[in-house]
Amino acid sequence: MALTIILLAYLLLLFISLFLLLSNLIPSRKPAPKLPPGPRKLPIIGNLHRLGKLPHRSLHELSRKHGPLMFLKLGSVPTVVASSADAAREFLKTHDLDSCSRPALTSSSRLSYGCSDVGFSPYGPQWRELRKICIVEFFSTKRVMMFQSIREEEVERMINNIAAKPDVNLSATMLSVSNDITCRSALGRRYYDHDGGAAGEATGVHEILVETQAMLGGFFFADYIPALGWLDVLTGMRARLQKNFSDLDSFYETVIQEHMSPTTATATATATATATATGKLQHRGEDTMDALLRIQKDANHITKENVKAILMNIFLGGSDTSSTVVEWAMTELMRNPRVMKKAQEEVRGLVRTKGKVEESELPRFRYLKCVVKEAMRLHAPVPLLVHRETMQAFKVNGFDIPAGTRVMVNAWAIGRDEGSWEKPEEFNPERFMGSSVDVRGHDFELIPFGAGRRICPGMHIGLVLVELALANLLYAFDWGLPEGREEIDMEEAVGVTTHRKSALRLIATKWSLV
Numbered sequence: 001m002a003l004t005i006i007l008l009a010y011l012l013l014l015f016i017s018l019f020l021l022l023s024n025l026i027p028s029r030k031p032a033p034k035l036p037p038g039p040r041k042l043p044i045i046g047n048l049h050r051l052g053k054l055p056h057r058s059l060h061e062l063s064r065k066h067g068p069l070m071f072l073k074l075g076s077v078p079t080v081v082a083s084s085a086d087a088a089r090e091f092l093k094t095h096d097l098d099s100c101s102r103p104a105l106t107s108s109s110r111l112s113y114g115c116s117d118v119g120f121s122p123y124g125p126q127w128r129e130l131r132k133i134c135i136v137e138f139f140s141t142k143r144v145m146m147f148q149s150i151r152e153e154e155v156e157r158m159i160n161n162i163a164a165k166p167d168v169n170l171s172a173t174m175l176s177v178s179n180d181i182t183c184r185s186a187l188g189r190r191y192y193d194h195d196g197g198a199a200g201e202a203t204g205v206h207e208i209l210v211e212t213q214a215m216l217g218g219f220f221f222a223d224y225i226p227a228l229g230w231l232d233v234l235t236g237m238r239a240r241l242q243k244n245f246s247d248l249d250s251f252y253e254t255v256i257q258e259h260m261s262p263t264t265a266t267a268t269a270t271a272t273a274t275a276t277a278t279g280k281l282q283h284r285g286e287d288t289m290d291a292l293l294r295i296q297k298d299a300n301h302i303t304k305e306n307v308k309a310i311l312m313n314i315f316l317g318g319s320d321t322s323s324t325v326v327e328w329a330m331t332e333l334m335r336n337p338r339v340m341k342k343a344q345e346e347v348r349g350l351v352r353t354k355g356k357v358e359e360s361e362l363p364r365f366r367y368l369k370c371v372v373k374e375a376m377r378l379h380a381p382v383p384l385l386v387h388r389e390t391m392q393a394f395k396v397n398g399f400d401i402p403a404g405t406r407v408m409v410n411a412w413a414i415g416r417d418e419g420s421w422e423k424p425e426e427f428n429p430e431r432f433m434g435s436s437v438d439v440r441g442h443d444f445e446l447i448p449f450g451a452g453r454r455i456c457p458g459m460h461i462g463l464v465l466v467e468l469a470l471a472n473l474l475y476a477f478d479w480g481l482p483e484g485r486e487e488i489d490m491e492e493a494v495g496v497t498t499h500r501k502s503a504l505r506l507i508a509t510k511w512s513l514v
């Protein structure tokens with residue numbers, strides 16, 4: 001009996017030893033992923049404290065130490081940052097399909113009716129369908145041509161306003177012009193009062209959009225440490241977001257009602273082209289809003305929320321970005337009189353006594369195009385592009401990029417990368433003369449519009465507006481600083497789009513050939 005017990009105990013021990021041995025040989029857990037290098041993380045917040053006020057600059061500094069492919073933990077969110085052309089190519093081309101979704105952030109989700117739009121929608125059938133609709137109804141060459149007269153009229157109006165009041169807040173003026181053009185193209189008329197504010201300051205829907213920008217660039221705990229999301233209520237951010245959402249929603253409702261009301265319907269049907277002095281009704285056939293409502297009526301699954309969310313994309317994309325490029329281009333031209341003179345000579349030499357620059361002339365301005373590229377290289381308007389999220393795990397340069405990782409491509413840092421650019425801090429448009437490097441998403445050292453599946457669909461509209469506005473500003477006026485000012489500061493404001501911190505105030509002197 002005792003022998004049997006000893007034998008059983010021995011067999012049990014043998015079994016346990018074998019089990020332990022085998023479980024050691026066959027690891028039950030996957031090996032830890034080999035993540036790209038990055039700074040040391042703190043408990044709970046990870047690397048959140050390293051983002052600073054201007055994340056594109058802080059991340060650029062960090063990438064100097066940790067390399068162009070860097071891994072951070074922002075709160076509990078795994079994040080990879082690409083800061084060179086090669087690293088960007090990996091995410092926007094080689095692994096574009098694996099990394100072309102968008103994270104659902106607090107503000108973008110709310111303002112896009114739960115990601116019912118194009119810009120913040122996750123990758124999938126809904127995004128594909130809405131993007132296609134937008135490309136046909138707003139971004140196609142046909143539509144861009146249709147809106148040409150609106151752009152030319154609004155830029156001419158801007159030039160006349162400046163001639164009347166030569167002490168100009170160019171930042172506000174440009175924002176108003178691009179907002180007016182977007183409103184007239186997409187909604188059929190202007191929607192705010194230009195002259196209500198001082199010195200070109202905007203009022204009405206424009207103010208709402210400024211707040212929208214602040215919300216999209218604002219910090220929400222819920223986006224990084226979900227367990228602390230309740231702090232967003234205490235900081236007042238939730239209430240601000242809700243107020244902004246309600247303001248935008250009432251604006252969309254007004255526009256929709258106007259487009260559905262019989263008077264507007266008649267105006268649209270008869271395709272009137274009445275440009276009134278007040279700019280209150282300026283329909284030119286079907287505008288984008290009419291088209292979206294038509295599609296919504298025909299396709300049951302396109303909701304009113306989809307329509308409103310797409311409008312938000314068009315407004316944000318259309319107003320803020322192009323004006324930022326002109327703002328920084330003029331800033332750099334003021335700091336570089338040689339370049340200013342050369343650009344003015346080109347425009348004035350080709351346009352001569354015509355009195356204004358029209359869109360048909362833009363292809364002839366080779367140097368001006370270089371100025372625009374150089375301004376976008378040094379001042380990428382959306383410095384971290386729009387954040388992406390990986391859908392699959394994949395490898396980059398031997399490092400693991402897990403699924404669900406947030407991807408930030410630092411276009412601002414790439415534009416200043418010594419590996420891609422000679423003397424990157426210098427504003428030197430000549431670097432593009434005779435170079436094939438372009439902004440259209442093929443040359444990863446210059447990607448102000450992003451690249452790959454999510455590339456900006458409004459690139460063509462944006463570029464035309466920037467070139468038209470800049471060419472007219474350079475043609476019509478000589479520019480100086482206000483009295484007592486010797487130089488222009490270069491500080492950037494906080495936000496998704498990087499504007500100047502202080503408005504660009506300049507004095508315009510009318511130029512004429514005779």
Ligand code: HEM
Nearest residue numbers: 119313317318321322381382386449450451454456458462
């Ligand atoms: C100079 C002008 C502009 C610049 C620099 C710019 C920049 C960008 C960037 C960087 C992205 C993100 C690309 C990515 O994720 O890879 C983007 C996306 C987008 N932009 Fe623009 N943009 C401009 C003009 C416009 C205009 C005029 C519109 C519309 C009227 C517009 C509408 C959009 C939309 C809807 C998206 C989202 C695309 C998607 O996620 O599929 N943009 N833009």
